[in-house]
Amino acid sequence: MIIVETKKIEELAESLAGKKKVLIVGCNGCVGIHQQGGERQAEELAELFKLDKVLKNVDTTVTSILRQCDKSIVKDALTDLAAEADAILAMACGAGVQVVAESFDIPALPAHNTSFIGVQERESETFYERCVACGNCILHLTGGICPVTRCPKSHMNGPCGGLYNGKCETDKNRDCAWILIYNRLKALGELDRLKTIMEPKDFSKKTHPRSQEA
């Protein structure tokens, strides 16, 4: 799922400068499921506005919708409310914010920084990036562990010399993706896969913005 991080209140105040009526819209898609931008978080954000010396003067309306990356849902749910507002503060990922922005004539502003496609580990209450949407999945070759995402250098042929006690040179708490892959392939009896040279990735598949027929 898409993982986000809410912007600091000062940054939101700066982007909303001069706006009097703001429609805060939660998204119950990915960010709602992870309790980062759903109905409750939208209400909490409106409460935070009341505590801020600048934003307390803003008149807020709060709602949330099924998902903001679907234009028909956005238009059906928000058209009437948007007509009453100066701006929309969209609590979705970057894709959702853009759908809201192109749906109405008033500005739609992001409440979040979009972080990554990831998973949540319940025990540590931490989100971890797991996919960079490279457009050419090789998980069948790497024991279900993505080196493109989980190796900071996106290496394709094994660990680099920065490996230290199974961890990565960029962060002593980060597992080396290639040691995870090595251990997994060994356990699966597929270590031979590691012996085949993997060709350079085709980044033409990642030329953005991408599109694909539904």
Next chain:
Amino acid sequence: MAKYYSKLMESVASKEFTISGEIDPPKGSNRKVIEHQTELLKPHCVAANVTDNPLGIVIMNTLAPCVIMQEMGLEAIYQATCRDRNRIALQSDVLGAAALGMKNILALSGDHTVMGDHPQAKPVFDLDSVQLTAAIRGLVNGHDMAGKELDVAPQMHIGVALSPGLEPIEPEIIKFEKKIEAGAEFAQTQCVYDTKVLERILDLTSHLDIPILPGIAPLKSVGMAKFMAKNVPGVTIPDEMLKELVESKDIKETTINITAQLIADIKDLGFPGVHIMPVGMDAEVGEMIKRSGVR
């Protein structure tokens, strides 16, 4: 007999104990730094590496020092990393380096950008070191990665790195095998101070036909030894070596002796040579070699 383009490879092939050195480019455009290191290393090393912004710290590039030292008569080993250049820039740089007379290239991954003094920089890593090795092999064979034919192919020998102390070592050995399959002709290793680690790597690579020059950097102080053991992946410092440094009355003298002993051990174990990274002790490299008795 196979034809060699470089003195480095000729030396290895001749079964002479081969010594390569290393030049650290300055943070600045001061060519005197290069000239000074070249003068000090030239009498003792058949060739010397020029690092490519190690740790991602901005210093003078690799090619300029390579050209300066070759003009002065010391053969260069041009280091190329995947951190800052995509496959277009890497191939283009190799072609240019060859036109300027470079005969050896060391294909490396490169330290990540977040390690250095410009952590905000966009890391490239379009290729990894195995893929870079294959790309350079392609160029030497006369074509680029797109299969297009070259007007004069570069004549270069390709080197790669090996980290003998990594744990677990098996994935490193598998990667090393892939580098050789991709076209590597020689290897230099990360710093090694422990003969047990050297013996292990000899054993693990005995099936591979490639000269390996173990890397050493003089341990200039107790602090440096402890830092290396704690922070440099795969580096272990034997207790006796650390004790020698701790109890030393003349640290420089001890450093020279320890390094000389390491060089001698490396030769005795049967390695074809050694790669010395002087880390500022360029003026003492000659004495280290002399005391080692390898020549």
